[in-house]
Amino acid sequence: MSEARKKAIADSSVEETVDWWATAISDIEPGVIRMRGYPIEQLIDGAGLVDMIWMMLRGEIPSPGQAALLEKALVSAVDHGPQAPSIASARMAATCGLGLQGAVSTGVGLLGDVHGGAGQQAMTMYEEIRKALAEGEQLTAAVQRTVADYRAAGRFIPGFGHRFHPRDPRRDPLLRAVAEQRERGVVDGAYLDIAIEIEKALVTRSGKSVPMNIDGATAVIYAELGFEPELARGLFVLSRSVGILAHAWEESSQAQRIKGPLPPPLLAGYKGVGPRELSAERT
Ligand SMILES: CC(C)(COP(=O)(O)OP(=O)(O)OC[C@H]1O[C@@H](n2cnc3c(N)ncnc32)[C@H](O)[C@@H]1OP(=O)(O)O)[C@@H](O)C(=O)NCCC(=O)NCCS
Incomplete structure (x- = not known):
């Protein structure tokens, strides 16, 4: 590991690390689920x-x-x-x-x-x-x-x-x-x-x-x-x-x-070049 990388790790605080995905929406801990501050138990009972x-x-x-x-x-x-x-x-x-x-x-x-x-x-x-x-x-x-x-x-x-x-x-x-x-x-x-x-x-x-x-x-x-x-x-x-x-x-x-997009036997229309022989073109 480079010295710069070691220093970056040493310099970063735990607080900075947990703030990386900090959110105002949900607050989850073992045994706790809160959304916008409300416990999920109350939301299940009282919110549609x-x-x-x-x-x-x-x-x-x-x-x-x-x-x-x-x-x-x-x-x-x-x-x-x-x-x-x-x-x-x-x-x-x-x-x-x-x-x-x-x-x-x-x-x-x-x-x-x-x-x-x-x-x-x-x-x-x-x-x-x-x-x-x-x-x-x-x-x-x-x-x-x-x-x-x-x-x-x-x-x-x-x-x-x-x-x-x-x-x-x-x-x-x-x-x-x-x-x-x-x-x-x-x-x-x-x-x-x-x-x-x-x-x-x-x-x-x-x-x-x-x-x-x-x-x-x-x-x-x-x-x-x-x-x-x-x-x-x-x-x-x-x-x-x-x-x-x-x-x-x-x-x-x-x-x-x-x-597919069309039921068989229907096929998508073709409006390109008509049938031709590859070999004829390569000689
Ligand atoms: C949905 C849409 C593509 C249908 O267009 P369309 O098949 O050409 O509609 P019509 O054939 O019924 O159009 C008839 C006339 O109304 C006009 N027109 C239709 N929608 C228009 C609109 N949103 N703004 C201005 N003029 C409109 C057409 O220009 C045409 O005028 P003209 O007879 O003077 O040439 C078109 O209304 C549209 O692009 N709407 C805006 C986008 C939108 O809301 N999309 C969600 C659709 S659920």
Whole structure:
């Protein structure tokens, strides 16, 4: 061992060493498990899973109204069927002998900027509009400016529109729940107003509306509850993991092995160079 290394070891205190992974989340000793200060025995008796999710991320137990709203967002994103790439890939992985943990991580691994990430982007957009309102801009003007900026940049507004639902069936109950919690004073409803105003401003060239989708609606909930935009994606991953697990489990309970994206005898189309002879090219 080099002298420098020996010195570094001699110089480092035990305190520095245990601080290396110091955390404000959990406190574990032999016979003791505490999270955010609460003993696990009391959490098992008195906290629900949604309370735990909130407490682990935010440090405190949520109020019943906050927990109810978070639960609705988590319930809404659990599944969107095998046509969702996260679910399809988990099912494919399950037929390849990866085991449940491999299948679930394959599905979760597909949740990124494009699939599952629009909620984070919508929250960031709502946040920017809220900042503009705090600086004195009027809601309608701020929203119209934002929509125009996205259009000018050729970008879709995150959280609005859906590939095949003319109106996302998850939109109404989610927004209704936010409105109810505003009535009860649980949230102030500012992000709800922003999102509704965007929806009003978002009309296609042919005059069709582009309703809010699940990502836009859950982003309203997460923003109203004070979560950071990055956590919108994290919470989506948590919720969708339930669906991914269920689909991976169903698929692994069936006898089919190595299921590809197309059922036989269908094959992916080919649009490359036509058949040719290698030997003819090498002479
Ligand atoms: C999901 C999405 C890809 C569907 O797009 P699509 O299949 O092209 O949707 P449609 O065919 O129904 O689009 C119809 C019209 O609405 C417009 N439109 C749809 N979503 C839009 C959006 N988010 N922002 C602006 N315009 C939108 C399209 O440009 C099109 O307008 P046009 O008729 O004037 O050309 C698109 O809405 C989108 O990218 N949304 C934002 C990202 C998002 O929220 N993803 C999560 C989906 S759950």
